Every structure is written in C-alpha cells, then in structure tokens.
Amino acid sequence: ENLLEIKDLHAGVEGKEILKGLSLSVDKGEVHVILGPNGSGKSTLMNIIMGHPKYEVTSGTVSFEGEDITELKTFERARKGLFLSFQTPEEIPGITVENMIRTAKQAVSGERVKIVPFRRQLKATMEELKMKPEYAERYMNVGFSGGEKKRNEILQLLMLNPKLALLDETDSGLDVDAVQIVSEGVAKFHNEDNSCLIITHNTRILEKLKVDKVHVLINGEIVEEGGPELIDDINRRGFTHILDAKAEK
Numbered sequence: 001e002n003l004l005e006i007k008d009l010h011a012g013v014e015g016k017e018i019l020k021g022l023s024l025s026v027d028k029g030e031v032h033v034i035l036g037p038n039g040s041g042k043s044t045l046m047n048i049i050m051g052h053p054k055y056e057v058t059s060g061t062v063s064f065e066g067e068d069i070t071e072l073k074t075f076e077r078a079r080k081g082l083f084l085s086f087q088t089p090e091e092i093p094g095i096t097v098e099n100m101i102r103t104a105k106q107a108v109s110g111e112r113v114k115i116v117p118f119r120r121q122l123k124a125t126m127e128e129l130k131m132k133p134e135y136a137e138r139y140m141n142v143g144f145s146g147g148e149k150k151r152n153e154i155l156q157l158l159m160l161n162p163k164l165a166l167l168d169e170t171d172s173g174l175d176v177d178a179v180q181i182v183s184e185g186v187a188k189f190h191n192e193d194n195s196c197l198i199i200t201h202n203t204r205i206l207e208k209l210k211v212d213k214v215h216v217l218i219n220g221e222i223v224e225e226g227g228p229e230l231i232d233d234i235n236r237r238g239f240t241h242i243l244d245a246k247a248e249k
C-alpha cells in the first residue's frame, strides 16, 4: 500500500534548481534510507515533502495516501500524518517542551489533549529515552546539548506518532550511547502501520531497524536504488564508484 509517492520532482530555492527530476515512493510499513554526499539535496527533499514555504516546486508531484499534497501547507501535511525531525532542531525560548508537544498534538489531532493523561504519557516516554523529567519544564532545546536536542526530537516523534517519519540526520553529532537511544526510539516508533524515511551518514542508527530500501541521492537525482546491502557497499567504497559505474554504462 503506497504511502508517499514523489514523481519527477523539480524543485529548488531562490531560483536555484536543487532537485532535478526526483522520483521515490515509500509503502506503508516500510523503512527507507537516503544516502548521499553533502550538498546533494537531501535536506531540501525532506523540507519539500513537509512543505517548507522557502522551497519552490517547479514541476512534479508529492502524493500522500494517494492524494496530491504538493500545494498543501506544512500544518495541513502534519495533520495528515507527516512529521519531520530537523537536522538542526530549533531553540524556542519561552515555550516548554511539555507545552510545545501538547500544542503540537492538539494541532495535529484537532482535539483537546487532556493534561493528566498527556503528562503521564510524556513522563513514561521520557523515561524510556532516559531523559530527566525536569526537561519537560525547560524551554524547547534552549541550552540543550546536541544529544539532548536529538533525543527531544525522538520524544516528539513518539508522542505525535505520525504515519510517516522523516528523519534528517537525527543521529549526526551524537556519541555512541545517544545514537543507541535514538536508534531504539525510532525502532520503538516503527510498526507495520507507519513508515520511516531516514537520512543518515551513521548507519549505526539502522541497527535496530529492518531497512526495506536504500536510495542514493547525488546532485539532486536518485542515481541508485537497492536493498540494505547498498549501505555496506557505500560504507566500504564511498559514493564515487556509483557515479563511475553510471558513467561507464
């Protein structure tokens, strides 16, 4: 069952084309990984799937559960069950972690989220992620270490429980223990009714997940697709051999 389908997407920012005819689809229940060198357009793709207003789609479509969402606003996509964890999570002074997540949950569900059961769930989820309970009362990401910010992203993922999780280098800059916690958090989130699209340079985050498909994104295009074996191949031989192999054809 198809969840996300991107067809021949051309898109960019400030008049510069970054994605050059990209197609990709993710089925319900699957875990997909995007690998690619820096500057290839990975974050741009995630932002476009989420509808970031800065980016401009010039042609092609993004569909979710069979519906064309290319023109929808970010909050409308969030309501449909899309969630993006940013490469660099934002600090939001004045809004506590608890308030932020409760507000997001209400916005996404369109229903009032009752405080007592919400707090109970938040506390339990924070425990699972080995976050100290006082972090619920701290301002969103303000003064958080890199690892704490990423852990906070996983907390939001587990609390909001989207249909599609887009994770943009949620594991970058983390020490081994933090990667383990992020990895376990994503594994805990994932089930047969939701999907993950993960950008990573550190494939340790994938250890607890069964990866269904790998897409290699270079210079705004998917140049190679395959199963999880592609991860080991790229870890060993890098990206250039893929381009070399293409050039020889």
Ligand code: ADP
Pocket: 013, 014, 016, 018, 036, 037, 038, 039, 040, 041, 042, 043, 044, 045
């Ligand atoms: P990746 O996540 O794969 O490292 P990005 O999507 O962040 O790549 O960037 C792809 C390309 O688009 C890069 O060349 C980058 O410099 C360019 N780019 C990204 N955002 C902007 C922007 N706001 N203005 C101009 N160029 C941008």
Ligand code: MG
Pocket: 038, 039, 043
């Ligand atoms: Mg990058």
Ligand code: MG
Pocket: 042, 043, 044, 087, 168
């Ligand atoms: Mg990026």
